[in-house]
Amino acid sequence: MSTDTQKNGSQVPALELRALCKSFGGLQATREVTLRIMPGDRQAIIGPNGAGKTTLFNLITGIYPVTSGQVLLFGQDVTSWPSHRRTALGMARTFQVTSLFPKLTVLDNVLLAIKGLRPSKFVMWRFLSSYKEVYDKAHHLLEQANFLDRKDTEVRNLSHGEQRQLEIVLGLASDPKILLLDEPAAGLSSGESTEMSEFLMKLDPKLAILLIEHDMDVVFDVADEISVLHFGQILETGTPESIKKSPRVQEIYLGTD
Amino acid sequence: MANQQFKILIVAATLATLVLIVPHSGSFVVLLATRAMAFAILAMSVDLLLGFTGLSSMGQAAYFGVGAYLTAVLATKFHFGLGWDFWIVVILGILLGAALAALFGLFAIRAGGVYFLMITLALGQCVWGLAYRWNSLTGGDNGINMSGRPNFGLDLGNEVTFFYLVFAFFAVSMALMYVLVRSPFGQSLAGIRERELRMQILGYNTWLHKYIAFIIAGGFGGLAGVLWAQTNGHVSPETVVLTTSVDSLLMVVLGGSGTLVGAAIGTAIVFGLREYLSTLVPWWQYVLGGVYVLTILYLPMGLMGLLSGVRQRFGSQGKGEGLKKLATKPS
Numbered sequence: 001m002s003t004d005t006q007k008n009g010s011q012v013p014a015l016e017l018r019a020l021c022k023s024f025g026g027l028q029a030t031r032e033v034t035l036r037i038m039p040g041d042r043q044a045i046i047g048p049n050g051a052g053k054t055t056l057f058n059l060i061t062g063i064y065p066v067t068s069g070q071v072l073l074f075g076q077d078v079t080s081w082p083s084h085r086r087t088a089l090g091m092a093r094t095f096q097v098t099s100l101f102p103k104l105t106v107l108d109n110v111l112l113a114i115k116g117l118r119p120s121k122f123v124m125w126r127f128l129s130s131y132k133e134v135y136d137k138a139h140h141l142l143e144q145a146n147f148l149d150r151k152d153t154e155v156r157n158l159s160h161g162e163q164r165q166l167e168i169v170l171g172l173a174s175d176p177k178i179l180l181l182d183e184p185a186a187g188l189s190s191g192e193s194t195e196m197s198e199f200l201m202k203l204d205p206k207l208a209i210l211l212i213e214h215d216m217d218v219v220f221d222v223a224d225e226i227s228v229l230h231f232g233q234i235l236e237t238g239t240p241e242s243i244k245k246s247p248r249v250q251e252i253y254l255g256t257d
Numbered sequence: 258m259a260n261q262q263f264k265i266l267i268v269a270a271t272l273a274t275l276v277l278i279v280p281h282s283g284s285f286v287v288l289l290a291t292r293a294m295a296f297a298i299l300a301m302s303v304d305l306l307l308g309f310t311g312l313s314s315m316g317q318a319a320y321f322g323v324g325a326y327l328t329a330v331l332a333t334k335f336h337f338g339l340g341w342d343f344w345i346v347v348i349l350g351i352l353l354g355a356a357l358a359a360l361f362g363l364f365a366i367r368a369g370g371v372y373f374l375m376i377t378l379a380l381g382q383c384v385w386g387l388a389y390r391w392n393s394l395t396g397g398d399n400g401i402n403m404s405g406r407p408n409f410g411l412d413l414g415n416e417v418t419f420f421y422l423v424f425a426f427f428a429v430s431m432a433l434m435y436v437l438v439r440s441p442f443g444q445s446l447a448g449i450r451e452r453e454l455r456m457q458i459l460g461y462n463t464w465l466h467k468y469i470a471f472i473i474a475g476g477f478g479g480l481a482g483v484l485w486a487q488t489n490g491h492v493s494p495e496t497v498v499l500t501t502s503v504d505s506l507l508m509v510v511l512g513g514s515g516t517l518v519g520a521a522i523g524t525a526i527v528f529g530l531r532e533y534l535s536t537l538v539p540w541w542q543y544v545l546g547g548v549y550v551l552t553i554l555y556l557p558m559g560l561m562g563l564l565s566g567v568r569q570r571f572g573s574q575g576k577g578e579g580l581k582k583l584a585t586k587p588s
Contacts, residue, residue, distance in 0.1 A: 061458060063454065063457075063458075082457070082462070083457040083458055084457050084458075084459075084460045084461055084462045084463075087457075087458060087459060087460035088460055092458070093458055095455070099452050099454060099455045100451075100452065100455070101447070101448050101451035101452055101455070102451060102452075103447075103451055104444075104447060104448070104451060108444065108447075111444065112444060112445065112448045112456070112459065113459050115441050115444070115445070116456070116459035116460030116461050117459075117460040120441055121441050121442065121445055121461065122441070122442050122469075123440055123441050123442060124436070124437050124440045124441075124442045124443065125436060125440065126436075126440055126441075127436070127439045127440060128439060128440060128441045128443075128444050129439070131441070170455075170459070173459075174459065174460060
């Protein structure tokens with residue numbers, strides 16, 4: 001399962017899934033998923049609707065408890081850890097359905113995201129606005145994403161495309177080492193999703209990315225390796241070229257019989 | 258930022274006006290203002306939970322009640338808290354309110370939404386039951402009559418002096434809570450209110466943040482209870498009854514949740530209406546009910562929402578900018 005970008009055997013994978021299973025009652029949403037992502041890897045998970053892609057993310061980030069199997073982050077078994085502790089190890093994620101803080105300003109959204117891993121998040125006797133260093137960092141992040149002029153806008157007043165971008169800015173705010181992107185281009189126009197993949201390709205090459213996406217242009221731009229998920233199972237893993245040509249993948253997507 | 262300073266100035270000016278005018282307005286107004294301010298601390302503590310954390314607590318009277326009963330029991334059974342040791346009672350009241358919230362929070366914080374409301378309601382009723390039934394300590398249905406207010410050089414028996422004291426507690430509480438909601442911790446509460454799941458993914462232990470907020474609100478509730486007991490000189494199960502919790506919640510909604518000031522305004526309006534209307538008409542409760550219904554129907558953001566609506570109308574020039582920026586994307 002290792003990619004050609006990282007051949008160093010001694011390196012610890014950023015994320016490793018071992019025979020991960022999840023059942024909701026009788027429904028097996030995730031079956032024996034095994035996956036390994038090395039630092040700097042760009043992997044994508046594709047699959048038809050209901051294949052269990054988002055469920056897989058929810059297992060990795062600790063939103064759902066797993067039924068069986070293991071989740072390892074940077075070599076640590078985090079299977080039973082709550083989400084916030086996994087984040088502290090260097091994991092971040094974005095959501096398919098935009099989940100920002102709608103009534104807070106863009107700046108406050110980013111400040112919250114930066115504060116998440118700092119002990120000073122418990123400070124009650126000092127204004128948040130008095131933390132110069134956090135402020136500067138927020139400015140820097142917003143500048144990178146071209147959001148600086150809209151920093152005092154309430155998030156609910158942003159367009160959908162802008163909210164999708166801010167989703168990623170929030171994901172990057174904690175300086176993660178692995179970023180899980182759940183359909184970053186969902187609901188974007190083709191022009192917007194091109195910008196999205198350009199934005200993603202500009203990210204720090206040391207950052208590992210696991211991407212769920214329906215927009216194949218984005219997937220082929222960003223990912224070096226693609227896994228195909230179908231009924232909760234990984235059917236195939238390979239380079240974008242081999243996946244494109246794979247008859248089984250075509251069968252799933254096009255329903256040839 | 259300048260906007261924020263302007264708001265603080267307005268609040269400070271209003272408070273200064275109050276403290277100048279009320280003492281010269283007759284004993285009825287002084288007593289009314291004192292009662293309202295003591296209660297407003299409770300209402301602001303409810304706002305901390307409802308408006309800033311998104312937790313609708315229906316049992317805030319419990320912490321209010323233990324603060325009040327503590328004061329009354331200590332004063333009548335132990336003659337404690339009648340001199341300078343009044344300050345110790347204040348601290349004990351805050352600690353007891355916080356401690357009870359720490360206990361109740363263990364049960365309540367796990368739940369959200371309506372379940373949180375039901376659990377806090379049930380726990381609040383437990384405290385009411387204790388107050389009602391534990392005759393030897395609480396005097397049961399009759400409650401406890403206190404003989405007088407503390408005197409430590411400052412004679413709190415004097416209504417005006419006592420008004421100044423309660424006013425000081427009210428103003429300090431408001432300032433403390435204001436700093437709290439603007440702090441990193443306070444902002445984390447707003448984040449939890451808006452999107453708890455996202456907060457967890459960002460690295461916040463949201464349970465702990467809510468739990469701490471719940472304890473702090475309990476502490477302020479306890480403080481309000483101590484002052485309430487001293488204001489009325491009488492504590493009974495009426496103090497802890499469900500209506501007290503509901504009232505405090507409705508006052509926050511009326512004034513506008515998530516503003517602190519709104520909680521105080523709501524308290525002032527309800528106390529004012531209640532006192533004045535009840536002398537005018539026997540059906541005054543219908544008026545109050547009507548006010549609540551109208552607020553919820555037409556002013557979901559409360560009276561403070563009305564104010565910010567006016568401000569937005571006059572400051573709407575910046576609106577077009579957001580749309581223009583749509584075209585400029587990161588490249």
